[in-house]
Amino acid sequence: MNPATAEPILETPAIRTSASRSPFPAPDQAPLLSLREVEAFIGGSRILRGVDLDIEAGEVVALMGRNGVGKTTTLKVITGLLPLRGGSLMFGGRPFDRLSPDARARAGIGYVPQGRDIFPHLTVEENLHIGLIVHRRGGGSVRDALDRVFSLFPVLKEMLSRKGGVLSGGQQQQLAIGRALLTEPRLLILDEPTEGIQPSIIDHIGDTLRRLKNEPVRREPRYDEEVQSAIKTLKKEGRLAILLVEQYVDFCRDVADRFYAMDRGAVVVSGPIAALTDEVVRKHLQV
Numbered sequence: 001m002n003p004a005t006a007e008p009i010l011e012t013p014a015i016r017t018s019a020s021r022s023p024f025p026a027p028d029q030a031p032l033l034s035l036r037e038v039e040a041f042i043g044g045s046r047i048l049r050g051v052d053l054d055i056e057a058g059e060v061v062a063l064m065g066r067n068g069v070g071k072t073t074t075l076k077v078i079t080g081l082l083p084l085r086g087g088s089l090m091f092g093g094r095p096f097d098r099l100s101p102d103a104r105a106r107a108g109i110g111y112v113p114q115g116r117d118i119f120p121h122l123t124v125e126e127n128l129h130i131g132l133i134v135h136r137r138g139g140g141s142v143r144d145a146l147d148r149v150f151s152l153f154p155v156l157k158e159m160l161s162r163k164g165g166v167l168s169g170g171q172q173q174q175l176a177i178g179r180a181l182l183t184e185p186r187l188l189i190l191d192e193p194t195e196g197i198q199p200s201i202i203d204h205i206g207d208t209l210r211r212l213k214n215e216p217v218r219r220e221p222r223y224d225e226e227v228q229s230a231i232k233t234l235k236k237e238g239r240l241a242i243l244l245v246e247q248y249v250d251f252c253r254d255v256a257d258r259f260y261a262m263d264r265g266a267v268v269v270s271g272p273i274a275a276l277t278d279e280v281v282r283k284h285l286q287v
């Protein structure tokens, strides 16, 4: 079944459950990633309250929701930065909640956290080398892996000797994604890839003109088109799945196959991206 087209939208608590799936399906039939009834605490506070989420190989899934509902916490549980306190977590059909964050990275989970986490005092080239040496998987050549990153993000090739800290927000994002891709992940996790990216000059000019004409300034999302088009290219290649925490609805509608919307530590709606209607946005996502 293609989840992008065949799956109806469901309101939780009974979000899409897999009645036909046994709790431990054969690895080759299982989703790439599967969270069931996941619970997590920060300090004494219960932050995740039974999160259910599946990602199939090759698909792009948007995890959405208002501020503070538990999206980043969900990613931290997946990557092992926060312990699972209840429920199950499977990757490639096998439980993996006991693995260290490092072992999860080696198993194929690439993570680009919010704020990007590049090394500002190292050059672009040195930042990329960290991706190559730390967790490199797969048998492909380093040259091919680098060429793939440079074809997705040509600006990185031009800026190899610049320090990471002098790049623009959008370029740092491209560097962080490029570095994660060099580890050849099976699942790439991106936490708010559009966050903190400066409005483009074109948008700025547009705003100024509108102000001059006394028209309201557009408050449309502004995001990095390179990141958007890279996600679409990666999706076409189908070599990895992407889990994306993102607040811009248009961005998600453009790149994602499916979405999950969270509220107060649980998934409240999920479905194919076509089901992310304006009503769903108003009810579950708008502030």
Ligand SMILES: Nc1ncnc2c1ncn2[C@@H]1O[C@H](COP(=O)(O)OP(=O)(O)OP(=O)(O)O)[C@@H](O)[C@H]1O
Binding pocket: 042, 043, 047, 065, 066, 067, 068, 069, 070, 071, 072, 073, 074
């Ligand atoms: N280090 C922490 N200590 C205490 N509470 C925390 C901590 N980190 C997160 N929380 C709380 O956990 C809840 C979920 O936070 P989380 O960062 O997962 O939300 P989010 O959906 O990713 O939102 P945002 O878009 O604002 O990042 C919030 O109520 C937040 O206040």
